[in-house]
Amino acid sequence: MMHTAEVLKVFAEHRGDAIVISGRGGRHWMQISDTALDLPLGDPAMGGHSGFGLGLALAQPNKRVVLFDSEGDILMSLGQLPTIAEQAPANFYHFLLDNEVYATTGGQPVPGAKQVDYAGIARASGYPRAHSFTEPEDFSRELPGILAAPGPVFVALKVLPEVENTPIGQRVRWRKRTTDKVVGDLRSALGVA
């Protein structure tokens, strides 16, 4: 198992000019980078991050688009994977932060928490490449090669849960920009506003 913050720190060294959809890793990624190419979307509607990443990758084929998805989101929208594989954006890098639980609701296990092979599902859905990592050393060693090769690629990462039990209304908001501002900032930076 890895720490999400640790995973993101390793990735940051190889990020380049990629657009980063930080997903469930957003709170940690904010500490690393919060530019117009960073998309801390929060949770517009669960299960949709992979679709958003696909759309953005298709729209910007000359930019690498990196998504940090979660297993709860993936399970809610498994059907997105064949669509992504069919469209096959070569610039799409689909990382999964799998902590095996619904962390924001108190840590209840997701269905099949210990059994689901997400990289296997991605591969069977048509992703040409898929990897799984549980140890930070292995991830750190393989990441440059993964990012150097064309996508779409799926990278399942086992991470430690960071369970939140504070009532939602009392949680400290970590995002500095509203979701629509995040999108507006990106469009301006890309020159498509």
Next chain:
Amino acid sequence: MNDVSTVALSPETVMRQMKQNGVTDIVWLPDSETNWLYLLMKADPDLRLVGVTREGHACSITAGLYAGGRKPMILIQNTGMLESGDSIRGWLMGLNVPVVLMVGYRGYTRHGVNTDTAATYTERFLMAFNIPFYLIENDSDSDRITKAFELAERIRQPVVVLVGDEYHGFNR
């Protein structure tokens, strides 16, 4: 004798409207009204088709396409729209995505007496979400598609075009 433009909605007319309004991508899930339109869309080299397996997925994909500078349109049936409520709310309305959704109006009858609950709840759903909508039934209504695009741009929100032509036209 009826003018053909008042009795059917032709796929060519819908395609013309899409092109006039600069649509670049169709995010869609086939329904029984759109098979002939599919052939036309597929034959157009300037139009990308993104097929989804569940209609709600179309919303997040569309949001991503829009964020990256494309002009997508969603093509689904009302049954799928009903299923997509949270995705419409979060990915389209929440991100201020000015997109047109063309929605097959399954069960629609002009006289308002229907036996299909998909039709019963379609307009009520849209009103509950405060999503503006237009109804088109035949070619003579097609300028409402352009009006929908114009409205979506003006209010920076999704606008629906209900396609009340289930049994002919698209199907041929």
